[in-house]
Amino acid sequence: MGSFTFVPHRYPEEPGCYLMFDRTGRLLYVGKAVNLRRRLCSYFHSKPDWIKVAQLVEEVADIEIMIVRNENESLTLETNLIQYYLPPYNRAKKRERSVFAYIAATQEKLPRLTALDRERQAPRTQLSGADELIAGPFPNPVFRNYALDFAIDWFKLRTCAPLEKRLCMRYYMEKCGGVCEQMETGEQYADRFREAMRLLSEPAKVPEEMEKGVSRLSERLQFEKAKELHVRLTALRSMLSEQAVNIPRDYxxxxxxxxxxxxxxxxxxxxxxxxxxxxxxxxxxxxxxxxxxxxxxxxxxxxxxxxxxxxxxxxxxxxxxxxxxxxxxxxxxxxxxxxxxxxxxxxxxxxxxxxxxxxxxxxxxxxxxxxxxxxxxxxxxxxxxx
Missing domain, CATH: 3.30.420.40 (ATPase, nucleotide binding domain)
Known part of the structure; x- marks a missing residue:
């Protein structure tokens, strides 16, 4: 181990991010923890399991922390710091883009829902185009993608482009109403599309609808699908935890x-x-x-x-x-x-x-x-x- 002396009581038992520096002040690594003291103790009070971790501990000369309020906030802050500083020991999350995540509707007679991203530094005019903005920005692209997939399946909206001329597999999987072969009318499709729009305009209500979906799938004995949806439901709820370190703004x-x-x-x-x-x-x-x-x-x-x-x-x-x-x-x-x-x-x-x-x-x-x-x-x- 290097010259750094780890003193546990210097670090709080609170959620946050920790930044590890070498003796020249270069940032080596950014990590997050629900309990900062416990997480940092795992580096210095036990033998590292990975060679990279051992090398990191050997180079550490100082540790700085940033305290936050909850786990979701620490995860978001960690991503922000990694993307900005690009520490050498952080490989994941470096390539993620920092964008505002929206959902838009295509300009078609029977519209589809699509994902739309806008760079944070770009003006709002970037959103103008062939698609009509419906909802957003969402907390992050992952939340948006989960909500989008659920809304499309839950309200049985079409995903084909162009419109299919015969029924596809999604219809037989009960994920589409079959509007392409008049298994439902255009008015019925439009009504469901408006319901999807209302749901997506209030992201906090998406988990409630997903919970109904889990119950419905369980009643139909479709347990694997129910489990998959429940995993996404849990992820969405964690993303909705109150956080103040990544709130979409234009200034x-x-x-x-x-x-x-x-x-x-x-x-x-x-x-x-x-x-x-x-x-x-x-x-x-x-x-x-x-x-x-x-x-x-x-x-x-x-x-x-x-x-x-x-x-x-x-x-x-x-x-x-x-x-x-x-x-x-x-x-x-x-x-x-x-x-x-x-x-x-x-x-x-x-x-x-x-x-x-x-x-x-x-x-x-x-x-x-x-x-x-x-x-x-x-x-x-x-x-x-x-």
Missing amino acids: HQLAVFFGPVYLLAARIDYGMLRTRFVWERTDWGERPEQIRWLDRLVSLLPDKGRVEVVTNDFIRSEPLVKAARIRGVSAKAVVPVKGVKRHILNLCERNMTYRVELECQAAASLEDESVSILPIDHSRKLPDGP
Whole structure:
């Protein structure tokens, strides 16, 4: 094992992501955990089962964590961080695209449901075309695909393009109404299509309908299909868990929580928290030339477009808003009291509290040499990403 000394009590028993660095400050690996302390102990208190894991542990010189509220949030944040930083020890999820996931209807007499993706950086005009937007954006493409497949089968909608001239296998599998050979009328098909549209417009209700589907399949003794649908139902419910680190938006945000001595900021690109927290002291003085943290936060702002500063202190965030406007960026500050914006601010507060506690422990260790706690290096910086 390398020179890194793992101290379990430095890490909370909470869900979140952990970032492992080497001695040069290079990010090696990003992982997630429901219990951060327990997960990290598995690296250092037992012999690694894989050669790659052993190599990783040998190179680790520091670990940084980002606390979140639940497992779904940790999974989403892990994906965001991996796609942004591309750590060498993370292979999965690097190639996934970051998109807004929609469902659209084809412009046909008997329309079909199709998946439609839009790049987060692309304008809304990208959606204009031959298809009519129905529902979205969904929490992620996987959720959208599960909901789309279920809606097509549950409401027996056609998938053939062009329209078949005879009954296909989907009809005999009871997954299509057979409108191609007038086994049902166009009006009946249109009614079911509208029902599918209503369901997909409220993603939270999709699991309820899927549960009905599981019961119906079980009553018909189609247990294998019921099991398969139940697996997807479980996955969808986990994806619907409340999370604030990947919320589709068309603008940038900077969440800043001000404490008495420190601030903690999170840059959010098009609704995605995908970079490390910024952690700075704030007790340098009140005049703008004395606000040393301001330069650090200004460096997080986009070069153009719109940015929203989500903060707990409107007055102290004013210099940041003014600096953004000087750069030609449209900026405003908001102080949320509830909703997703409040949730992301609460994440900043929780992570700041954790770091303050570590600082207090480090200060106490100077007075008590029997307590072995490693100091935190806040000077290390990562590149801005690929």
